[in-house]
Amino acid sequence: NAGVTQTPKFQVLKTGQSMTLQCAQDMNHEYMSWYRQDPGMGLRLIHYSVGAGITDQGEVPNGYNVSRSTTEDFPLRLLSAAPSQTSVYFCASSYSRRQAEAFFGQGTRLTVV
């Protein structure tokens, strides 16, 4: 049971480049989320999904796109990377039932130069 898998673990982008951060879970969780972690700011919610085909914005959605075509996958797209998007990105998933806990991936460290 792999849990929540994020790829890549590290990435360096040039300003203006695009890329997709991958997130996959094998626990059949309905809910999936993306957070970014910046020093002194904790984790902030970017986008989340309550099921396949359903996504919504979190606290800091600008510059990011998501889609959820399957239950297992929830990719995060940066269309035109900016230095302000340098961060550590975490994907999380959980069941939809009450008292469900969120399981986190190991993170992707992204640097935009």
Added chain:
Amino acid sequence: AQSVTQPDIHITVSEGASLELRCNYSYGATPYLFWYVQSPGQGLQLLLKYFSGDTLVQGIKGFEAEFKRSQSSFNLRKPSVHWSDAAEYFCAVGPFTGTASKLTFGTGTRLQVTL
């Protein structure tokens, strides 16, 4: 809007000493509260959660937390700290509906343990 405050950015304790990490929240409804731990270069691991019922909750690794509604607090405690507890600790709040897809995190407290 919901918010979480962890007033201590950095705490240093001696191994074997007791520990209390503070967490205050602001939430318009009954909260769903969590404590997570993050070791360097790792993801987040759930220590414990409070949903309802007994206000003192036990977690993994010997941690416990007490929910105090009157103080809007959910402080994390451990009676005797081990060197392996050195990590960053995050308090988080979610909606009472229980979905863990929309969590609001505090800024974290970094724990250093001296031998």
